Amino acid sequence: MNGPHDLGGQDGLGPIRPESEHDEPVFHASWERRVFALTLAAGASGQWNLDESRHARERQHPISYLSHSYYENWLAGLETLLLENNMVTPDELASGITGSLPDPNRSPPLQATDVASALHRGKSVQMPIDRPARFHVGENVRVMNNHPRGHTRAPRYTRGRTGLIKTYHGAHVFPDQHAKGERVGEPLYSVEFTSRELWGTGGNPLDAILVDLFEPYLEHA
Amino acid sequence: MTHDHSDDHTEPPADIELRVKALETLLVEKGLIDPAALDVLIDTYENKVGPKNGAQVVAKAWTDPAYRTWLLEDAAAAISSLGFAGRQGEHITVVENTPGVHNLVVCTLCSCYPWPVLGLPPTWYKSAPYRARAVADPRGVLKEFGTELPDDTQINVWDSTAEMRYLILPERPTDTDDWSTEDLALLVSRNAMIGTEKARLPKEVKRQ
Numbered sequence: 001m002n003g004p005h006d007l008g009g010q011d012g013l014g015p016i017r018p019e020s021e022h023d024e025p026v027f028h029a030s031w032e033r034r035v036f037a038l039t040l041a042a043g044a045s046g047q048w049n050l051d052e053s054r055h056a057r058e059r060q061h062p063i064s065y066l067s068h069s070y071y072e073n074w075l076a077g078l079e080t081l082l083l084e085n086n087m088v089t090p091d092e093l094a095s096g097i098t099g100s101l102p103d104p105n106r107s108p109p110l111q112a113t114d115v116a117s118a119l120h121r122g123k124s125v126q127m128p129i130d131r132p133a134r135f136h137v138g139e140n141v142r143v144m145n146n147h148p149r150g151h152t153r154a155p156r157y158t159r160g161r162t163g164l165i166k167t168y169h170g171a172h173v174f175p176d177q178h179a180k181g182e183r184v185g186e187p188l189y190s191v192e193f194t195s196r197e198l199w200g201t202g203g204n205p206l207d208a209i210l211v212d213l214f215e216p217y218l219e220h221a
Numbered sequence: 222m223t224h225d226h227s228d229d230h231t232e233p234p235a236d237i238e239l240r241v242k243a244l245e246t247l248l249v250e251k252g253l254i255d256p257a258a259l260d261v262l263i264d265t266y267e268n269k270v271g272p273k274n275g276a277q278v279v280a281k282a283w284t285d286p287a288y289r290t291w292l293l294e295d296a297a298a299a300i301s302s303l304g305f306a307g308r309q310g311e312h313i314t315v316v317e318n319t320p321g322v323h324n325l326v327v328c329t330l331c332s333c334y335p336w337p338v339l340g341l342p343p344t345w346y347k348s349a350p351y352r353a354r355a356v357a358d359p360r361g362v363l364k365e366f367g368t369e370l371p372d373d374t375q376i377n378v379w380d381s382t383a384e385m386r387y388l389i390l391p392e393r394p395t396d397t398d399d400w401s402t403e404d405l406a407l408l409v410s411r412n413a414m415i416g417t418e419k420a421r422l423p424k425e426v427k428r429q
């Protein structure tokens with residue numbers, strides 16, 4: 001979707017103002033700690049995947065997305081996912097009062113003793129497919145000028161632009177389908193664009209931008 | 222509220238602490254989370270996993286040519302051999318800065334970042350201005366970090382749009398030939414591994 005999260009190339013957002021690396025805390029308020037951990041712990045339920053959780057954040061109204069701090073966006077996304085997966089009701093969320101007791105059929109939540117192994121295990125998105133990759137390293141490709149209404153990982157600033165296949169990463173889970181709950185593998189490439197191709201005369205003639213793009217986003221150029 | 226360091230967003234509402242507390246209570250009562258697991262998750266990323274991991278990787282690559290080759294060819298395996306692996310680091314590529322080429326990492330669509338080697342991303346990395354400008358004006362962005370590159374240096378910007386995570390292998394500072402791997406790791410700042418800065422100079426750190 002052409003949402004507020006797709007920020008590459010946007011102007012007018014002000015200076016970055018990085019905090020000093022020595023002084024910056026990992027979290028800036030205790031609620032941020034809890035939102036971070038709640039999101040990971042609730043995500044361990046397996047009710048949704050990473051792309052669904054990204055999509056839940058980016059589906060917010062653009063004014064909300066851009067005016068929220070980072071963990072406020074996480075909180076908004078988590079609330080959306082809990083509601084959509086019927087894990088909490090709107091009344092429960094609004095009142096904070098538990099309306100129904102735990103579902104006995106639901107598997108137990110992530111336990112403290114299992115956190116380290118779950119984090120260490122991670123979740124590979126590599127997904128072997130039974131067809132060869134369509135593009136080869138060194139070939140020119142164009143990013144198709146599509147504007148899907150759902151989740152996609154082809155940034156707007158690359159659409160319609162021509163780049164060079166730099167690396168083939170193998171087939172990975174395709175985010176556009178994954179955000180709809182389907183696990184399908186598609187070839188993933190690192191595509192190199194010149195700064196001039198993306199930004200016209202405002203680009204630097206020496207510089208390049210490398211973007212990881214899935215095969216369905218691309219066509220021969 | 223201590224969240225006053227940035228002007229790229231408005232202040233969170235004052236009741237957010239209460240809203241989050243209420244949500245946690247609700248999820249505990251409904252059996253959807255175990256609060257003890259939350260404490261372990263927080264402790265992991267606040268105290269255990271952070272850029273010191275990445276600094277060890279870089280310092281080893283600076284001193285061990287075979288490891289450097291392995292790291293550039295199969296980063297996830299080389300990094301995992303030092304014990305760093307897992308969530309948001311399942312697929313990693315390491316790219317090397319050279320005298321003529323500087324690399325910079327961003328995630329324009331969200332906040333993708335190699336957690337096992339760098340921990341959670343800093344606020345600026347997740348901020349709208351960095352995500353917007355790193356791809357369009359990397360030289361302007363680097364200046365905001367106090368990093369000036371020669372005009373003839375090429376900049377490659379890596380936009381982490383899929384599940385491949387990127388870590389920069391900075392150039393080893395000169396006059397460090399007799400430094401131990403442990404001391405070299407002190408030169409490897411987090412920002413050098415994102416690419417907004419170069420590695421620290423020997424005079425900037427106190428050797429052990």
